[in-house]
Amino acid sequence: MLNLEKSAAAFAEAKELMPGGVNSPVRSYKSVDCNPPFIDHALGDKIYDIDGNEYIDYVGSWGPMVVGHAHPKVVKALQEAATRGTSYGAPTCIESDLAKLVMEVYPSIETIRMVNSGTEATMSALRLARGYTGREKIVKFIGCYHGHSDSLLVNAGSGMATFGVPSSPGVTKGTAQDTISVPYNDEEAITKVMEEVGDEVAAVIVEPVAGNMGLVLPKQGYLKKLRDLTEKHGALLIFDEVMCGFRASLGGAQAAYGITPDLTCLGKIIGGGLPVAAYGGRKDIMAKVSPSGPVYQAGTLSGNPLAMTAGLATLQIITAEPEYGKADYSRELTLKTKKLLLGWQEKAKAAGVAIQAHQAGSMFGIFFSEKDVLNYEDSCNADQEKFKVWFKAMLEQGIYLAPSQFETLFMSGAHTDEDIDRTIAAAEKAFAAVAA
Ligand code: PLP
16 A cells, blocks of 8 residues: 555645645646545656655646656756856847757747746737737637636636536636637538628637647647638637647647647647746738737746756757657657557456547546547546546555546656556556446
8 A cells, every 4th residue: 555644734724825736726626525645856867755655757747847856967957057047037049049959849839938937828829819800709729728828718628627617716707708719620510600700700729639628639630620710811820839748749730730720839848847838920920029020928037048048948859850760759659659549448448348449649637438539528528436436445555646537647758668558567456446
């Protein structure tokens, strides 16, 4: 039995200090009815709690840790950067270095603005879309999560789905009114909305590979349909690749599916574990952003030198790492992920447990469902009680997964074949517990 005594005491104290004891809801483990391990440190593929338990980590800080925790190159770059001061609030060359590298991988981004969180990136991209088009409405998809800005907290996934809050108190009716939500992967629904109000729509924002209702992939042709409809009605297409960027493929979902959005939001990996996100895209649209244009957006710590350093070091590793002899870092991750999922599928089948396994590059997840999961409704219909049993059985065996079926799991370059074998062996026991 996992000993979480110190974590339980730390959680009790934290609950007196912070809402639910946490600074971001899903960390509380509320949806799986147990206390969260409090983390002491993390290294490579492993994360360690304050009770001394070691786990193989497939959460990776919810995505950013693509090269593993405390990668020596990232740590060294950060140590050097810290000695030169932690923030200047003035332009630096490293901002341009990171911008250039991101734009090499994402050719649709012709101009970029760095911000501090995915929430800021999507919120700013929407303001820009409204400023550029002079229109007010936006369209989002049910179960897609784009951070916690007011306009986007309507039918959102992630923690909103985990806690069953359809739209948060505090979001005004006026704000929600301008947000139209449509089922994901439903061509008819989006076509109908665009036919009715397309000429008032500033932007359609989508997670092109959806990771916040569990991992749900776009149907063949779906993203192309969104591209065609937005073009037809003069609305912008915003790809929120905060999660799937650098993961669905190195160039994100836009490279994997061959669709060019007008604007892209990035986050997580772009900061290598420090708070960075970005939005960018067509030059003529980005030219409207302050100070070159009238759409205001700013940040005291935007482009922070430590954060830029961690992001740059991480992207340098995944775009080229000759000493590992890997021609393509993200291909390696994809292959490892495939191996893990095949193992899980085999063990589930042997235990007589129906699952749907989804993968997009180094993102992966399973649903306890007989039928495939194509949208938020399907995801809600998957068996969450089974998920809870599975999650706890995996944690007991030292496998650290996201504590909600509405989240996605992530492979890193630090995960080894041995990790994967251990994780498959643990899954065998966990599926047996689900079947029992
Ligand atoms: N967009 C997507 C697709 C996300 O997955 C997230 C967070 O998980 C966000 C936006 C919000 O990013 P942040 O938590 O950095 O504000």
